[in-house]
Amino acid sequence: MNTEHGTITTPVTADILRGHLDVEATAHGLLPHRLPARARRQIPDSRLAVAEAQPSGVRLAFRTRATVIELDTLPTKRVHRGLPAPADGVYDLLVDGRLAAQATVPGGNVRTITDLVTQSFELTEGPAGTARFTGLPAGDKDVEIWLPHTEITELIALRTDAPVEKAPHSGRRVWLHHGSSISHGSNAAHPTAVWPALAAARGGAELVNLGFGGSALLDPFTARAMRDTPADLISVKVGINVVNADVMRLRAFSPAVHGFLDTIREGHPATPLLVVSPLLCPIQEDTPGPLAPDFAGGTLRFKATGDPAERAAGRLTLDVIRAELARIVEQRAADDPNLHYLDGRDLYGERDYAEFPLPDEVHPDPAGHRRIGENFARLAFGDGGPFAAEAG
Template sequence: MNTEHDWITTPVTADILRGFLDVETTPHGLLPHRLPVRARRQIPDNQLAVAEAQPSGVRLVFRTRATTIELDTLPTKRVYRGFPAPADGVYDLLVDGRLAAQATVAGGNVRTITDMVTQSSELSEGPAGTARFTDLPARDKEVEIWLPHTEITELIALRTDAPVEPAPDSGRRVWLHHGSSISHGSNATHPTAIWPALAAARGGVELVNMGFGGSALLDPFTARAMRDTVADLISVKVGINVVNSDVMRLRAFAPAVHGFLDTIREGHPTTPLLVVSPILCPVQEDTPGPLAPDFDGGTLRFKATGDPAERAAGRLTLNVIRAELARIVERRAADDPNLHHLDGRDLYGETDYAEFPLPDEVHPDPAAHRRIAENFGRLAFGDGGPFATKPG
């Protein structure tokens, strides 16, 4: 810690956090969660347990005149055995809504994934560190610190050279979004560059991101968490994880979607609810899962391993799922005028793929995240969109 300032330490509490559903007190500090404890007790695998604790979209928000800010954290970083360690996760600091500084935290715990299929892992413990931001404007301002979207982050201490107070309610609408690793932020380089964060900024809304890498599987506990979360706008982007994990057939998929939507509607009977089908992913358009890693040529890519001939027996592909989601929404919308559908290929389709190919055949690169956000902003928040601000 730098000692040149008269530091003020502010406890990191839930009243300066946004974008979370629950917090856990740990021996080190405060750990934000994106699923409530009841749901976490029902998680069946390590993949979702890790994903929901990675704070995609979670940020500290406060007002201060501070010019220097330090945030002590204990990150848990994820590496894959046999692959180089990824760069340290990025902390984005925004001043009055604009990106003003970035920092990283070295050290921390390391979770090594030993098997990409089973997600088995080993954990080695490491030290806490500090994200430090300097030379901020010396005026009253709203500060947001967005946490690394792929690093579990225990919040230990917030230090500033001027007092901190919780930011007042922004008055903006709350957008609750659920999706897969693409919504979680895979391949985005920093937390405000994931497509839901970019789309939220464009739409002028507060984001609660329930994008869970590999885990948008229509789990009932996720639907119940969404049902019980305050929101003005809701979107559900589902399909690709159901295909690439090969967890169900068409006979089970349709009732699962209905059940998921029914549960959300128990808590949000008239809230605008947008069902979004998968973006273009050529390896799974007409080939069922499961998805498998492909290391041919020394670069990690993914390939679908199912037999396209088995579509007739109910095996799912992205095209099958898109058609089924469109059918489900059309039938339900007769009794639910606030239910809407968006084909994911309108967010990222053939022309987008030609311009911004998927580096590993599944996940978009940073430029594609921006494209998806631009298209979502136009189609959902723009004039005539389901999330457009209504006059009056």
């Protein structure tokens, strides 16, 4: 800890981070990861390599009397060639669990996706910057700084006008969640507005979010990471990436689900485990993938390109996957009373779609994230739910 002109610099170390599975020392500072090094060595594509390094759900947590907090970071932002650049990612600062301030860090590296299908890219290096929070309430308080959920963020330095100490253990149950881009936070307005973060706050849980955009594909290395991560509650939301990437047929899907669950159970034999099927997505309910980008009108939307007639040959749709997941969970639950199933349309279904349509035909808007988080909190954490306190 260094002190100069009334400012205290505290090293950013793993012991003041939450929601991560690993950290990497870089030339600039510390890079949080949401998959461990062993798993990262097995990642087959840049899409997942980027997604797991984007810190959805990762936050700094500490106790302090500081009224001014600065966090130096080097963000890596993602843009798509031919489309407007997204707004800078948001840093959410919570005081005693409540959102108290927000900041952004302009500049940084820019990863320009030149082909949405192949994920080829060009990287332009840029400067580090500072997220600055002022006017915070005086007195001892628990502070969390949630990192931008879609910006790779290297942590360089934490500066405050009062000492910082590691936050005490919250005593809350740890919820380990795996899902696709919606769980990761696509189209969410800020990191604590991603639906799993909203649900965790309502359910009084500590979130570890393994939502990976485009990459909930039943990868064995993800299952092993979940097996080895301490957790009191576990959920797995799978299906839509398997369809829109068109990576397998029903014959391969069923044993892959069993294998994924078997691996998790090796490390968590009796932990409440909730399997969640896909949310409503009209373009893929009865039409197989692959999904293709559609830039008509100058905005990015998606369309399904498969042939519905091929379902008889094992091509997967969301309806097919929901039926199979329900069957698998029912079969396994005979020997696993802590295994549960939730139809994703109970989180976001026809009525929700009518009220909050999917802007790009796949991902909900911020209001949709809020609805999904509220529904999950009610159905999973609420009375009679698999994550209810008395059920745990």
